[in-house]
Amino acid sequence: MYACIRILRRQFSTQSAERGKQWAGHAAMKHLIQSKPSVIGLGSGSTIVYAIEYLKQHPFSNDVVCIPTSFQTRQLILQNKLKMGSLDNYPIIDMTIDGADEIDLELNAIKGGGACLFQERLVAQASDRFILVADDRKRSDQLGTKWIKGVPVEVMPIALTTVQYKLERMFSTASIKLRMATPTDKAGPVVTDNGNLILDCHFGPISDPGLLYKEIKCLSGVLDVGLFCKMAETAFIGNNQEDKGEIITLS
Numbered sequence: 001m002y003a004c005i006r007i008l009r010r011q012f013s014t015q016s017a018e019r020g021k022q023w024a025g026h027a028a029m030k031h032l033i034q035s036k037p038s039v040i041g042l043g044s045g046s047t048i049v050y051a052i053e054y055l056k057q058h059p060f061s062n063d064v065v066c067i068p069t070s071f072q073t074r075q076l077i078l079q080n081k082l083k084m085g086s087l088d089n090y091p092i093i094d095m096t097i098d099g100a101d102e103i104d105l106e107l108n109a110i111k112g113g114g115a116c117l118f119q120e121r122l123v124a125q126a127s128d129r130f131i132l133v134a135d136d137r138k139r140s141d142q143l144g145t146k147w148i149k150g151v152p153v154e155v156m157p158i159a160l161t162t163v164q165y166k167l168e169r170m171f172s173t174a175s176i177k178l179r180m181a182t183p184t185d186k187a188g189p190v191v192t193d194n195g196n197l198i199l200d201c202h203f204g205p206i207s208d209p210g211l212l213y214k215e216i217k218c219l220s221g222v223l224d225v226g227l228f229c230k231m232a233e234t235a236f237i238g239n240n241q242e243d244k245g246e247i248i249t250l251s
Helices: 004-035 046-056 069-077 117-125 157-170 209-217
Strands: 039-042 063-068 091-099 128-135 151-153 175-178 197-202 224-226 232-236 245-249
Touching: 004 046, 004 091, 004 128, 039 046, 039 069, 039 117, 046 063, 046 069, 046 091, 046 128, 046 245, 063 117, 069 117, 117 128, 117 151, 117 224, 151 209, 157 175, 157 197, 157 232, 209 224
Parallel strands: 039 063, 039 091, 091 128, 128 232
Antiparallel strands: 151 197, 151 224, 175 197, 232 245
């Protein structure tokens, strides 16, 4: 009986989260379309699926070029028969929509739960405008308080041992773990689209995410750090209980 109750609660939680993701994805894409950009960046993750769903249903989809941030997004663009471009052909992007694992009050974000952080940053920094989308479980007062799986750090395989050792010395109270694939997916660690590995680093509450990003990023062998600071101008946060949400814009 108790097992059934736990399953029902899990199903309800998943369904309500999908409601929030759908609102955020649809609302952000509607906002994007109103700006009539010619080139857009599409992030990775489950919330982006809803953004692409909305775009595909709109006539505007025939006029815009989409830049993917991962193999997953590339497949979604192809499956929905959208126009796909690359940063080589379109080094300047009008607007990018992307998800996040946690978003603070200043729209700093932890990203990389799907191990796509490097390509997501490339597209975001090439964009004139960067928009975050998420359901309300991802909103917090301070990074590191809700997303407790850790800040993703993408590391070259040859540098894994030395970078992990250095991080453990720099942050003695942090938990630094190599991300492993689930047994049903594959044996061994998660490998990124770039052929690298992910260290998940849980620091607890992060008081200065910008400084933490710089401290880790300067280590040789680190390709990227999943802290996106002072990049987003707007966040669409979907309510998991009702078909509505909140739009947060930095002044």
